[in-house]
Amino acid sequence: YINYHEDARVIMKVPGLKDRFLIGNALDIFVHPDKLFDLRTSFAKQFKGIYRFYSYPFKTINIYNPEDVEIILSSMKFSEKSYLYLFMKPWLADGLLLSSGAKWQKRRKILTPAFHFDILRQFHVIMEENSKRLTETLEQSAGDTVNITPVITEYTLNTICETAMGTKLSDETSAAGKSYKNALLTLGALLAERFIKVYLFLEFIFNLSSLKQKQQKYIDIIQKFTADVIKNRKAYLEQNGLINSTESNDDGVYKKKKKAAFLDLLLAAENEGKIDRSGIQEEVDTFMFEGHDTTASGISFLFLMLANHPNEQEKVYQEMKSIFGDSTRTATTDDLAQMKYLELCIKETLRLYPPVHFVARVLNEKVTLSNYTIPAGTECLIHIFDLHRREDLYKNALAFEPERFLPENSVGRHPYAYVPFSAGPRNCIGKKFAMMEMKSAMSAVIRRYRLEAITKPEDVRFAGDLILRSINPIYVKTVKRNI
Numbered sequence: 001y002i003n004y005h006e007d008a009r010v011i012m013k014v015p016g017l018k019d020r021f022l023i024g025n026a027l028d029i030f031v032h033p034d035k036l037f038d039l040r041t042s043f044a045k046q047f048k049g050i051y052r053f054y055s056y057p058f059k060t061i062n063i064y065n066p067e068d069v070e071i072i073l074s075s076m077k078f079s080e081k082s083y084l085y086l087f088m089k090p091w092l093a094d095g096l097l098l099s100s101g102a103k104w105q106k107r108r109k110i111l112t113p114a115f116h117f118d119i120l121r122q123f124h125v126i127m128e129e130n131s132k133r134l135t136e137t138l139e140q141s142a143g144d145t146v147n148i149t150p151v152i153t154e155y156t157l158n159t160i161c162e163t164a165m166g167t168k169l170s171d172e173t174s175a176a177g178k179s180y181k182n183a184l185l186t187l188g189a190l191l192a193e194r195f196i197k198v199y200l201f202l203e204f205i206f207n208l209s210s211l212k213q214k215q216q217k218y219i220d221i222i223q224k225f226t227a228d229v230i231k232n233r234k235a236y237l238e239q240n241g242l243i244n245s246t247e248s249n250d251d252g253v254y255k256k257k258k259k260a261a262f263l264d265l266l267l268a269a270e271n272e273g274k275i276d277r278s279g280i281q282e283e284v285d286t287f288m289f290e291g292h293d294t295t296a297s298g299i300s301f302l303f304l305m306l307a308n309h310p311n312e313q314e315k316v317y318q319e320m321k322s323i324f325g326d327s328t329r330t331a332t333t334d335d336l337a338q339m340k341y342l343e344l345c346i347k348e349t350l351r352l353y354p355p356v357h358f359v360a361r362v363l364n365e366k367v368t369l370s371n372y373t374i375p376a377g378t379e380c381l382i383h384i385f386d387l388h389r390r391e392d393l394y395k396n397a398l399a400f401e402p403e404r405f406l407p408e409n410s411v412g413r414h415p416y417a418y419v420p421f422s423a424g425p426r427n428c429i430g431k432k433f434a435m436m437e438m439k440s441a442m443s444a445v446i447r448r449y450r451l452e453a454i455t456k457p458e459d460v461r462f463a464g465d466l467i468l469r470s471i472n473p474i475y476v477k478t479v480k481r482n483i
């Protein structure tokens with residue numbers, strides 16, 4: 001019955017691994033978490049854009065065909081997040097990433113203004129200050145080899161705290177920030193562990209496991225940190241009142257004092273009865289995580305790429321020279337808009353190393369993908385990483401070639417062949433924030449340092465984590481330029 005009931009017969013028509021009696025494919029992903037990512041890429045090579053994974057009662061379809069990706073991402077019908085995301089529920093609850101239906105719509109409406117261009121312009125002032133601090137941190141190790149991800153994570157965590165949350169990390173809170181970051185890393189690994197053990201998919205078994213207790217310990221550390229961020233901001237607002245957001249100097253640089261933090265918007269919504277405290281907590285948890293871990297991954301891989309591609313790095317440097325000449329002034333938002341070649345490099349890095357390397361949905365309706373009927377109730381994993389590395393979509397797919405994103409070279413490319421920020425109604429709300437932050441950080445660095453490769457792309461081993469990261473550190477050497 002398990003292997004031959006109606007859904008099983010339909011899903012078995014999709015290409016997939018050989019099934020074992022009763023347990024289907026359950027053992028095929030039962031590997032050490034460090035091997036999970038490579039296993040997945042090997043499946044992607046073995047199949048052509050679609051394959052199934054079936055272990056009763058879990059039926060999963062894996063896709064990396066732009067046509068199929070479009071069908072799923074473009075439609076509100078398939079906007080409900082997969083069962084796999086429920087693993088994050090105890091931590092992110094019903095925040096924007098995980099919620100669905102009316103709740104998601106209401107929250108997205110409240111939060112969209114927090115990423116309006118006028119507000120991003122003010123955030124930019126803070127990003128530039130942090131980018132300057134980042135270059136000062138790199139100064140301490142100039143001429144030496146640096147393990148780049150921890151330095152960048154510090155930068156992105158400070159930036160999300162100071163911009164969206166309106167909270168500057170003091171020395172004391174920095175220590176709490178460190179525990180937060182470490183707890184996030186461990187939690188990511190624990191989630192990956194659950195992912196490979198299919199028996200732990202079942203909530204009642206998971207609740208009895210030691211993994212559940214460990215997970216809760218790290219969630220408590222994470223939520224204590226975010227609860228303090230909310231408490232501090234609320235106390236600040238009670239003393240100083242809500243801040244008007246849109247006053248600028250004559251030169252268009254927004255005054256530092258006039259920040260409209262994302263958290264202010266939530267606290268204002270709380271005053272209007274549109275959201276309660278637990279709602280604020282889940283959104284702060286969601287945005288703190290999505291708003292710093294993703295960009296830390298993106299910027300780290302951008303370091304790796306530019307260090308390993310000196311010609312492309314030189315082009316970025318020349319672009320900086322043409323914008324700033326010999327001036328050491330900080331960048332304005334207009335300067336960032338002129339950094340076209342750097343933008344190509346960022347796009348190409350996000351193609352090869354998409355920080356969110358897969359997204360997943362539960363298909364609430366029957367759908368046809370690659371000419372196969374997929375029954376309702378199937379989980380659908382969209383493998384952004386494998387999609388972005390398809391040779392038939394990107395000639396010389398594994399090479400770093402930023403020029404492929406020039407408009408003239410993008411003609412004819414399927415719009416869903418490149419989706420680092422997802423697409424459709426549930427795309428990334430922080431996309432513009434992320435692009436601004438990545439440009440701000442890398443432009444400040446390249447103006448002051450030449451990057452030399454220590455870690456090579458072939459040294460990178462990917463962790464089977466929610467966010468793309470290398471198991472082994474990414475080392476680069478920073479050499480000071482004469483400016």
Ligand code: HEM
Pocket residue numbers: 096097098108164286287290291292294295298354355356359360419420421422425426427428429430431433434
């Ligand atoms: C390079 C950086 C980033 C990448 C590659 C990225 C990518 C993505 C992707 C692929 C999704 C869709 C997830 C899904 O469907 O399950 C997403 C959603 C989301 N992202 Fe980002 N993101 C980045 C930065 C940010 C930043 C900086 C923020 C916040 C400041 C943010 C906040 C969110 C939120 C809240 C969602 C859920 C949106 C919704 O469902 O309505 N992201 N992101």
